[in-house]
Amino acid sequence: MIYLDNQATTPLAPEAREAMLAWLSGPESAGFANPHSAHSPGRAAAAAVEVAREQIAALLPPGGRVIFTSGATEAINQAIGSVRSGGIAYSAIEHSAVIEAALASGLPSQELPVDAGGLVDPEAAFAPGTALVAVMQVNNEIGTIQPVDQLARRAYEAGALFLCDAVQGVGKIAAPEEADFIAITAHKLYGPKGIGALWVRDGVEVLPLIRGGGQEGGLRSGTLSPALCAGFGAAAALAKARMEADFQHLSGLSALARGLLTRWTANGSEVARWPGNLNLRLDGLDVPRLMSELRDIAFSAGSACGSGTGAPSRVLTAIGLDARTARGSIRLGFGRYSTRNEVAEACRRIEAAAIAQGA
Amino acid sequence: MTADSLYLDHAATTPLLPAARDAMLEGFAIWANPSSPHKAGRAARAALEEARARIKAALAWDGEVILTSGASEALMLALTRCVLSVVAVSAVEHEAVLRYSAGAERLMVDAGGLIEPTHAARAGLVAVQQINNETGVIQPLGAIAAAVHGAGGLLLADCAQGAGKRALPDADLIAISAHKFGGPVGIGALLVRDFAILRPDGGQERGYRGGTENLPGVLALVSALEQGAEWLDSAAQLRARLEEGIRAGGGDVVAAESERIAAIGAYRMPGVSSAAQLIRFDAQNIAVSAGSACSSGSLRTSHVLEAMGVEGAGEVIRVSIGRETTEAQIDHFLAAWRGIAA
Numbered sequence: 001m002i003y004l005d006n007q008a009t010t011p012l013a014p015e016a017r018e019a020m021l022a023w024l025s026g027p028e029s030a031g032f033a034n035p036h037s038a039h040s041p042g043r044a045a046a047a048a049v050e051v052a053r054e055q056i057a058a059l060l061p062p063g064g065r066v067i068f069t070s071g072a073t074e075a076i077n078q079a080i081g082s083v084r085s086g087g088i089a090y091s092a093i094e095h096s097a098v099i100e101a102a103l104a105s106g107l108p109s110q111e112l113p114v115d116a117g118g119l120v121d122p123e124a125a126f127a128p129g130t131a132l133v134a135v136m137q138v139n140n141e142i143g144t145i146q147p148v149d150q151l152a153r154r155a156y157e158a159g160a161l162f163l164c165d166a167v168q169g170v171g172k173i174a175a176p177e178e179a180d181f182i183a184i185t186a187h188k189l190y191g192p193k194g195i196g197a198l199w200v201r202d203g204v205e206v207l208p209l210i211r212g213g214g215q216e217g218g219l220r221s222g223t224l225s226p227a228l229c230a231g232f233g234a235a236a237a238l239a240k241a242r243m244e245a246d247f248q249h250l251s252g253l254s255a256l257a258r259g260l261l262t263r264w265t266a267n268g269s270e271v272a273r274w275p276g277n278l279n280l281r282l283d284g285l286d287v288p289r290l291m292s293e294l295r296d297i298a299f300s301a302g303s304a305c306g307s308g309t310g311a312p313s314r315v316l317t318a319i320g321l322d323a324r325t326a327r328g329s330i331r332l333g334f335g336r337y338s339t340r341n342e343v344a345e346a347c348r349r350i351e352a353a354a355i356a357q358g359a
Numbered sequence: 360m361t362a363d364s365l366y367l368d369h370a371a372t373t374p375l376l377p378a379a380r381d382a383m384l385e386g387f388a389i390w391a392n393p394s395s396p397h398k399a400g401r402a403a404r405a406a407l408e409e410a411r412a413r414i415k416a417a418l419a420w421d422g423e424v425i426l427t428s429g430a431s432e433a434l435m436l437a438l439t440r441c442v443l444s445v446v447a448v449s450a451v452e453h454e455a456v457l458r459y460s461a462g463a464e465r466l467m468v469d470a471g472g473l474i475e476p477t478h479a480a481r482a483g484l485v486a487v488q489q490i491n492n493e494t495g496v497i498q499p500l501g502a503i504a505a506a507v508h509g510a511g512g513l514l515l516a517d518c519a520q521g522a523g524k525r526a527l528p529d530a531d532l533i534a535i536s537a538h539k540f541g542g543p544v545g546i547g548a549l550l551v552r553d554f555a556i557l558r559p560d561g562g563q564e565r566g567y568r569g570g571t572e573n574l575p576g577v578l579a580l581v582s583a584l585e586q587g588a589e590w591l592d593s594a595a596q597l598r599a600r601l602e603e604g605i606r607a608g609g610g611d612v613v614a615a616e617s618e619r620i621a622a623i624g625a626y627r628m629p630g631v632s633s634a635a636q637l638i639r640f641d642a643q644n645i646a647v648s649a650g651s652a653c654s655s656g657s658l659r660t661s662h663v664l665e666a667m668g669v670e671g672a673g674e675v676i677r678v679s680i681g682r683e684t685t686e687a688q689i690d691h692f693l694a695a696w697r698g699i700a701a
Contacts, residue, residue, distance in 0.1 A: 001399055008392035008400070009571060017387055024383060024543065026374045030364065034372035034544075038637060039646035041366065070428030070545070073562065073570035097569055100561040187571060192387075194428065194545045194573030212431040212455025213651065221455060222431035223372060223536075225544035291397060298397040 002342045004299045006188075006335030007140050007168060007277055012231070013190035013336075019234035020192065023048060023227035035224050036215055045226040052233025056197055059236050060175050060182055064201045067216050068224055068232075069209075072167045073097045075183035075198035078209040078220070079132075079163045080105055082181075086131025086160070091120045091146065092318040095165055098134050107131070117269030118142045118319045122150035130160045137169035137176055141315040141331060142268030143277025145173070152178035161204065171239030172246065173274060180204045186228070190336060191235030195228035246336050250275040253334040253343045260347035267316055267329055278332040281321070285328035285359040293353050297346045300331045328359070364644035365688055369681035370492055370520060370623050371648055375579070376541035376682075382582035383543060386575025393572050394563060403574055410577045414548065417584040418527055418535075423551040425567045426577055430519040430536035431455040433549035436568065437515045437532040438486070440558045446483030446512070449474050449498070450666040453517055453651070456486050457662075471617035472667045476502035480510035487514065489521035489528055493650050493663045493677055494614045495623030497521075500528035513556055519547075524588045524620060531556060537576065541682065542583035546576030590682045595621040597680055597689050602626075604693035608700050613669055623679045625664070627671045628700050636676050639699045645692060648677050 003011070023045070025031040033041035035049045049068075057066050069075045072095075080088065080101040087108040090098050102109045110127045112120050112135070120135055133155035135146050152162035161180040169175075170184040181204070185196035198220075200206045212221030239246070254275040258266075264280040266273075287301045301313070316326035330350070334343065366374075375383075386406075391399035393407045411424050427433045430453075438445050438459035448456055450465040451472060466474045466487070472494050479485050485507045487498050500516055507514040516530035523540025527533055533550040537543055551557050554565065562569020598621045602612050605626050613625035628636055633649035640647050650661040664672035678692070 003391070003399060005391070005395055005397060005400070008395045009390060011390050012387050024375050024380050026377055026380065030366070032372065032374040033366075033646070034368070034538075037368055037371045037646065037648060039368065039641045039648070040644065041364075041646050042368075042371070070432065070573075071570040074428070074432075077569075096561070100569070104560065185571070187390075192573075192575070193390075193571055194576050210428075210431050210435050210455075211458030212434070212453065214454065221458070222429045223538060223544050225538075227543065228545045295398045298391065298395065298399045300395060300397065 002297045002346045004297065004332045004334060004338065004343070004346055006333035006338070007331065008300060008333065009187050009193070010190045010335050011337055012192060013235050013238055015238050016191050016231040016235040020227040020231040023225075023230050035226055036213065048226045049224055049229045052229040055233035055237045059171050059240055060199045061177060061179070064199050067198045067200060067206070067219050068229060069196050069198055069220055070194060071187070071196035072165065072183045072185035074209060075196050076163070076165060077101045078198050078206065079181035079183060080134070081209050082205060082207045083107065083132045083161070086129050087127050088132045088134065089126050089130050089160075090134040091136065093118060093139050093141070093315040094134060094136055095140060095167070098136070098163070098165055102134070114318050116320050117272070118144035118267070118315070119269055119272055120146055120151060122147040122154065124151070126155070126158050126160060130158055132161045132163055134163040134165065136165040136167070138173070138274045138277070139268070139315060140168050141313060142279040142319070143274045144268040145169070145272045145274055148176045149178045152176065169274065171236055171243065172276065181206070186232035186235055189235050189239055192228050192231040195225065195232045197232075242336070247275065249336065250334050253338055253340065254278055256340060256343055257332060257347050260344065261351060267321065268319060276334045278334070279329060280332065281325055281329040282354055282359050283325070283328060285354055286357055287327060287330055289357060290330070290350065290353055294349055297349065299333070299346070301329065364646070365691055366646045367678045367680065367684070367688070367692060368646045368648050370539070370677060370679035371651070372538045372544060373541055373681045374683070375543055376583050376586055378586055379542050379579040379583040383575045383579035386578040389574055393574060407572055407574055407577060410581045413581045414584065417581060418522065418550070420527060420550050423554055425549045425551060425564045426572060427547050427549055427568055428545055429538075429547040430517065430534045433534035433547050434517060435459060436549050436557070437534060438484070440560060441484045441513060441515070441532065442556050442558060443484040443513050445486060446481045447479060448486040449488065451491050451663045452486060452488055453492060453519070456488070456517055460486065468666050470668055472496035472614045472663070473617055474498060474503065476506045479503045480506040480512070482511040484513050484515060486517065488517040489525070490620050490623070491663060492520050492623070493661055494625045495619035496614045497618045497620060500530065504529040520620065520623065523584050524591060524622065537580035537583060540583055541586060542580040543576050546573055546580050548580075591621050594680045594684065597684055597686060598624060600686065601678065601689050601693065604689075605696060608693070608697045610696070610700065611671070613664070613675060614667065621680065623677065625675050625677050627669070627675045628696070629671060629674060631699060632673055633676050636699055640695060643695050645695055649675070650677060
């Protein structure tokens with residue numbers, strides 16, 4: 001199988017897997033204790049959690065703290081749930097987690113449009129009374145990089161907080177410099193599923209979403225998994241060390257794919273784009289047929305979460321594509337472990353299958 | 360654990376079972392997103408749904424299973440999204456329940472830690488745990504469920520300490536956590552009798568829980584469940600030996616007359632504070648606890664022991680037995696206990 005769906009999830013890095021193994025041990029070792037226990041095996045587990053927290057914090061801006069969560073969805077819900085009054089403004093191409101949480105908050109919401117390139121206008125006007133502005137760093141469907149630092153500063157000027165969903169960007173490009181909340185998840189960063197984090201700038205009030213035993217300083221209850229934390233931490237450390245090399249690798253793969261898929265048009269800005277994502281459209285393309293004909297190539301037609309709904313992509317609609325054109329689009333997601341041979345083979349076969357369709 | 364260290368804090372968390380570890384490692388290889396439509400995603404989806412069916416079979420549960428990050432999240436979902444508001448909870452619930460039921464009535468427990476089933480008869484959501492995490496006391500959930508249902512209410516049972524060890528109670532909503540029965544930390548579930556009693560919130564898990572599913576965790580959870588609980592029979596003998604030794608040394612057994620799970624016991628050492636005991640046990644590489652792990656480090660008296668009116672509650676520690684605990688380890692612990700009590 002050729003896996004070109006690295007925005008949906010990434011394979012677990014061997015280094016992350018290795019870091020987890022020590023904390024997945026059986027009764028013969030102490031590597032299983034509850035990190036909230038006061039005894040010495042508990043304290044050893046707590047120390048591993050703190051090492052991981054520092055590794056993750058190193059990918060994020062200084063002056064904040066990392067709260068472990070079960071993933072980015074929980075982190076986003078916690079950030080949005082911390083807003084008690086005022087309005088919430090979010091870009092039209094946010095992940096469903098942001099939009100659903102904003103709507104569920106019961107607070108007035110404002111959708112910030114994007115241009116044909118999939119970018120939010122950094123000068124976009126926020127509605128009076130806006131308390132939180134949420135704009136993602138890198139879009140999960142079209143890979144566009146938003147002007148989040150400018151938007152964050154504008155939010156501050158308006159007296160609002162800024163939430164950045166950095167799921168697709170963290171560890172891959174520099175972190176946002178300005179934000180109050182940053183939501184991330186391990187499994188898009190070659191770490192394990194089931195763990196993520198909410199970064200909160202010092203001094204910003206955050207409310208718990210899951211209450212109970214009072215872990216994470218009372219901000220997120222539930223026993224923390226030293227294994228998941230260690231895997232996340234190792235993945236973060238690796239991403240930091242390889243950020244430039246990974247970026248160059250992905251840039252090369254993206255250029256290779258574009259060179260082979262010359263008839264296709266990129267969705268979203270050609271300039272403000274993260275090279276691990278290539279969202280392409282071809283007039284008249286039948287994507288379900290293409291996918292069924294290329295079963296051993298894993299690519300997608302939008303976000304994994306939105307798949308199966310049959311509705312045209314909300315993101316592609318927001319950049320102005322009509323339903324038919326949006327349905328003729330595919331997402332190729334390259335990753336650290338994608339090879340040039342794999343990408344070349346996949347692109348040639350995609351192109352051949354598209355031609356055979358008459359597209 | 361190394362040869363000279365002794366872990367008797369299995370109620371806080373218990374080692375990952377080898378079978379669960381293997382299942383988790385296999386799960387790492389099925390890493391595609393179960394919501395992806397391609398072949399790899401569909402394979403992950405199939406593995407997830409097969410695991411869900413196995414969870415139902417292992418628990419003899421014919422309702423729905425919503426996978427969560429653990430019991431705290433499962434309880435939060437139940438308490439915030441049930442179609443009935445929470446009206447009553449037992450006074451000895453875990454904090455994960457108490458924090459979401461501030462306005463609900465507290466159902467008092469007797470000196471044995473038990474609630475009177477008829478007091479639970481309410482037309483709203485009632486939460487009563489299956490097994491207390493500090494004392495091991497087993498609530499009469501069959502009678503409690505009958506009382507709640509008779510009154511037109513719904514019962515939420517926190518089964519974090521009982522799932523994988525005892526049959527599930529006749530509750531409408533049940534929270535479980537894998538790492539209490541030999542699965543990994545970071546995965547649990549909310550069992551729901553019928554989706555009609557819970558309001559959806561969008562996202563994965565049929566709209567009841569957003570977030571990419573933790574398939575390796577789910578596979579390990581079900582593998583741990585399938586390992587069975589026959590070990591509790593020998594745990595009962597170990598516990599009897601432990602309690603005989605503690606009583607002989609001048610100690611008290613909390614809720615001795617109540618039905619209790621063999622894995623958990625709470626013991627008072629008169630004249631020695633629980634904090635002092637913990638420090639001295641820890642110095643001898645013996646891991647036990649004072650109450651729940653979550654509250655460790657706080658000097659607050661346990662709300663559970665307080666609700667029961669336990670005399671000398673500040674001198675009580677929890678000893679919890681696991682699958683691998685041996686008679687020699689119990690004797691080792693008792694020797695240390697006598698040394699500290701002396």
